[in-house]
Amino acid sequence: MNRPTSRRTVLTAAIAAAAAAGAVSSAGPATAAAPSAAPPHAPSAGAPAVDNRFWHTYTDWRAGSGAGTRVAAGRHPGLVIGHAAGRTDYTDPHTGTTATWEYATWTSPVHRSSVPATEVIASWNAQTPAGTWIQIELQGHYSDGAPTPWYVMGRWAAGDGDIRRTSVDDQSDGRSSIWTDTFSVDDAASGLRLVSYRLRLTLYRTPGSRLTPIVRRIGAMASDIPDRFTVPAGTPGLVRELRVPRYSQNVHAGQYPEYDNGGEAWCSPTSSQMIIEYWGRRPTAEDLAWVKPGLADPQVCHAARFTYDYQYEGCGNWPFNAAYAATYDEMSSAVTRLGSLGDLEKLIRAGIPVITSQSFLKEELTGAGYGTSGHLMTVIGFTEDGDVIANDPASPDNEAVRRIYRRREWENIWLRTKRYDAQGKVRSGTGGVCYLYWPSSPTPGQRRVLRSFGLL
Template sequence: MLPLLLACAGSAGALTLTYPNSTTTIHERAAELQSAELRGVQVIQNHWSLTAASKTGTATSQPISVAAFDELVPSWNSMTGKAGSVTVEVRVQTPGGWSRWYSFGTWSAAAGRSSAGSQKDSAGQVNTDTLRLNAKATTFQYRVTLRGEGTQVRLVGFNTSDRLKRTAALGQSSDKKAWGKTNVVPQRSQMIYPDGGEVWCSPTSVSMILADYGVNISVPEAARGMYDKAYDGTGNWPFNTAYAGELGMRAFVTRLPSLAAAEKFTGAGMPLAVSLGWKKGELPGAPLDWSDGHLMVLVGFDARGNPVLNDPAAPNNDTVRRTYPRAAFEKLWLTHSGGLAYVIAPPSAELP
C-alpha cells in the first residue's frame, strides 16, 4: 500500500501531498503566505489582501523544491467580488537559469475571465491550464497578482508531476476499507441542457460536489461562472476549482496514483471529480462511446471494489449513477490524465 503522505516541506511548513507520480504543494497558512515577497499585499489572518494604498499588488514565493517534474498545474482559492481579479504565474529553474514567467491567465468571479493562451519557448509551454516542460525540473517559483479593492487569496496550490510515472502505482492493492461505501451525491446530467450542455462535464461535476455540501448551484450557473474566454469553454481545471473557492470551498487540483489512494477520500466522505478519456469499447457501460477528455464524480466503491461514479454524460438525471470495472477505469484515468482529480470540500474538512 502506498499511503497518502502529508509532509511538511521547506521552512514554511507547507502542506504537501506526495505520491509516486506527483507532488501537490499547498500554501494556505499565515506563515506560508507571509514568507512570500509582498509588494502592495499584506497578510490578514490566513489570506493575502491588498494594502489600503494599493490597487494592485504581488506575492512572490521563495523557490520551492520538489521531486523531479515535467508538468505543473496550479490552483488558487480567492474572493474577487464584482471587480477584482487574480493572476497566477510560475517559472522554473533550468540548467541555464530561471525560465520566463508563465501565466495561467486572469481569474475573476465576474465575466471576462480568461486563460493566457498558448505560451511556448525553449523551456516548455502552457496549454491553458498545464505547464509542460521539455526537460525535468526540481525547483519552481510562483507569483500571484491581486487587483481590485477587497480581493483576497487564501490558498495557492501546485501539482507537479512526472509524465513517465503516471502509471507507477497502477493496480495498487487496496485495504478494502472503502469498499461497499458510496456517498449520496446529487445526480445531475449535462445532457439535459440543449444550449451547450454536451461540453459541460466539468461544471456539472463541480455542481454535483457543491450540492453534496449544501451549496446548490445550477449547472448552467456553474458553467457561466467558470467559462474561460480564451479557451472558449468550461474545462479549465484551475478555473473549476477557483470557482468552488469563490463559493467558500477549499478546492485544488491534484493527481492521485491509484484508485486505492482515491478510496481514502471517498471513504472520508469526499467525492472527487476525476478526468479520463477512452476509445470505443474501453469503458463498458459508459453513456459515451468514446471521449478525448471527460470529467465525472467518483462517489465511492461497490462491495467488489469497482468505482461508482456520477457520470454527467448520462442522458438524464436518473441514469447518472454508474459502476465501471475497476481495472479498466483505473488504467484509463491514469494513462489519460495521470490520475487528475479536483478535491473540493469545506475548509473545516480534514484531508484523509
Template sequence: MLQSKFLKMMATAVLGVGCLLLAMNISLAENNLNLKKSGVETSVKSYWQSPFSFSGGQLDGTKVSASALQLDSTKLYAGFDSLGRYNGGAYYYGSYTTDVIPVAFTEAIPSWQANTPPGTWTEIEMSALVNGVWTKWYTLGAWMEGNQPFERHSIVGQSDADGYVATDTLILDKSATAVKARVNLYTNDPAITPTLRKFGITFSNGTDKAGVVPSNGQTSALDVPKRSQMVFPDGGEVWCSPTSTSMVMAYWANVTGNSAWNIPVPTVVDGVWDYRYDGAGNWPFNTAYASSFGLDGKVVRMSSLAEVQQWTAAGVPVIASIAYKKGALDNSPIPSTDGHLLVIRGFDAAGNVLTNDPAAASDEAVTITYNRAQLEKAWLDNSNGTTYLIYPQGWTTPAGNGHW
C-alpha cells in the same frame, strides 16, 4: 501612496542550493530509470500549498489580513493594460512571490481559493529552474467570479524554448528542479480588493501505470445528487466539468444544510467558463468557482484509485478527468472521448468504481459502476490522475501523502 513598479527579475539561486537541487533531480531521474528498467512505469507527484498567513516569500503592494492575502491600498502599483489582456485601461495591483520551492517536475497545475468583488481579479504565474537557469514567467489565467471588468480567460501564446501553457497546465520540455510562484491581485478601484485565502500547485514528473496498486478494500456509496449534462440543449454535451462540479457542490449542500451550495448546472457553467479556451473545462476555474462559495477546492494529481478510495471513505466525492477509445470503458454512455469528467462517489466490495457520470442521457441514468482497471487506465493514461477535491473547510480529510 501609489508607486510606479519597475520590472523585477527573479534572483539567481545560490550556487549551493542549485547544486543540491541538481543532485536531487539526478537522484530522482536515476531512481525512475531503474524502475522503468524493471518494467514498472512510475512518476513523481507532489502538491505544494501556500504557507499559513503567506509567511515567507515577498509582499509587493499586498498585505495579510485574517490570514488571507489582500491588496494594501497604501502601497499599490499603477499599471496600464497596453496589451489588451485585462480591462484595456488603467488598473492597480500588488503581488506575493513565494520563496524558491525545490521540486522536480515537467508539468504543474495551480489552483486557488479567492473572492473577487466586481472590478477585481487574480492571476498566478510560475517561473521554473531548468538546468540552472530560470525560465520566463508563465501566466496561468486571469480569473474572477463574474465577468467584470472583462471576461475570465486563460492566456495563449506563451510557448518558448522551455515550454508552454496548455490552458491550465504549465508543460516544460525538460524537467525542472525548482519553481517560484507569483500571485497578482488586481483592482480598478484602490478602495476594493480581491481576497486570496490560499493557493496550491500540483506537480508531476512522468506518468503512473494503471493496475499497479490494488484496491485497499475501503467501500463507500455516497449519495451524490444526480445530474446529467445531456438534458441541456445548445451546449450541454460539453458541460461535463461544471455538471460534475454542480453535483459535488449539491452533495455538500445536502450534507451540511447550506442550500447556497446547491447551484443549477447552467449557473455553474457561467461561473467557470473560460472565454479564451471557449469552454467550461478549465480545471482550476472549476475548483476556484466552488471555493468562491467558501468551500475548499483544489486540483491534484493522484497515482492510483486506492488514493481516491481514501477520500470517498472520508465522505468526499471526487471529480476525475478521463479519456478513452471505443470499447475501452464498458457501460459508458458515450463510445469514446478525448476528455471527460465524472464524479467518483464510492467503491463496491470488488473494488469497482461507483460514479455519477454526467454523460448519461438522463439524471436517473447517471449512476454507473465502472470496471476498476478500465477506469483507472482511462484516468491515469490520459490526465495523469487529475482530480478535483472539493469539500467544506474543516472537513476531516485523509492524511496527506504528498499528493494533496
C-alpha cells in the same frame, strides 16, 4: 519542434477527426470504433510522482514577499491589497476594452519540488468582489540551472463583468510551454525537468477604491509523468457509497451555446456542481436570476458560465473549476494527481468525493456507451467487488447519472499517461488528474487524508 497547442485545440481536432469518421457521442467529445489492428501496448511504468505545495496559513503568507499586499488575519487568513503598489492598463483580449487598475503583488518563496517535474498545474481559492480580479504566474528553474520566464497561469475573476477570465496561449521559451492550465516540459525524453518554482499573485482593483480580492489559498501540483499505456491492477480495499446529487449535462444540450456549445460539453461544471451541493452549498435565487425561467437545474448553467475560460473557449479549465468551487462559503479546493485507486479509496473513506479526468474509446469502458478524448466524472464510491461507482454527467437524464464501471477498466483509463486513439495514434492520458473540494474546516479524518497528499 512545434509549439504545443492548447488542450482546447487538441480536443477540437480530435472531435473533427471523429466527426469525419462518422462518430457520435452523447457526451459531446469524440467517439469512434477501435482501430482494426492497434499497436501493441508498451510495458507498464511506475505511477506519476507528485509533489503538492500550497500556501494558505498566516505563516505561509508572511513567508512570501509582497508589494502592497497584507495578510488579513482570521480563522482562514488571506492575502489582500493593503495599498496600491502601482497602476497599469489592461486590454481585455475578449472584449477589446482597456481599463486602468491599481495592483499589489505577492511572490511565494522558491519551492524546491521533491519531484523533478515534467508538468506543473497551479490552483487557487479566492474571492473577487465586483471591481477586482487576480493574475497567477509561475517562474521556475530547470534541472540544468536555467530559469523559465514568468508564465501566466490564469487571469481570473469569480464574475465576468470586469474582465473575462482567461488562460493565455502562445507562452513558450522553446523548452517548456503552457497548455491552457498546465506548464509542460516540451521534450520529457530529453531528461529536462523543472526542479523548483515560485508563484506570483497580482491583485487588481478599481483605482481609488477600497475594494480588494482576498486570496485564501494558492499552490501547485508538480509531477513527473511516465510513459505508460497500462497500469498495475490494485487490490480493492473499500466498500462505500457517498450520497452525491446527480446531474446530467445532456439535460442542458443546446442551452447557452455561448458557453462551449451548451450542456453537451459541460461535464466539468456539472461534476463540480454535484460536489458543491454534496457539501451543502449552492447558488442563491439571486445568483440564478439571470438563467431563463423554466430550465431544469439552473445551477448547472450557473456553474458553466462561471467556470468558462474565454481563451480555451470551454468550461474544462481545471483550476477555473476548482476556483469556482471555492467561491462558496467555507469551501477549499485543489487540482492534483493521485497514483492509484487506493489513493482514491482513502478520500472516499473520509467522505470526500473526487472529480476525475479521463479519455477512452467506447469499448474501453463497459457500460459507458460513448468514447471521449476528454471527460470529467465524479467518483462517489466502490462496490463489494471493488468496482467504481461514478456519477457520470454524460447520461441522458439525472436518474441515469449513477453508473458502476469495471474497476480494472476504469483504473487504466484514468491512470495511464499514454493511450491509442481510434486511428491507432498515440495520445496523452491524464495520469490520475483530479479535482478535490472540501470544507475549509474539515473533520480530523478528512484533515489527515488531505495532509497525507500534501494538500494541507
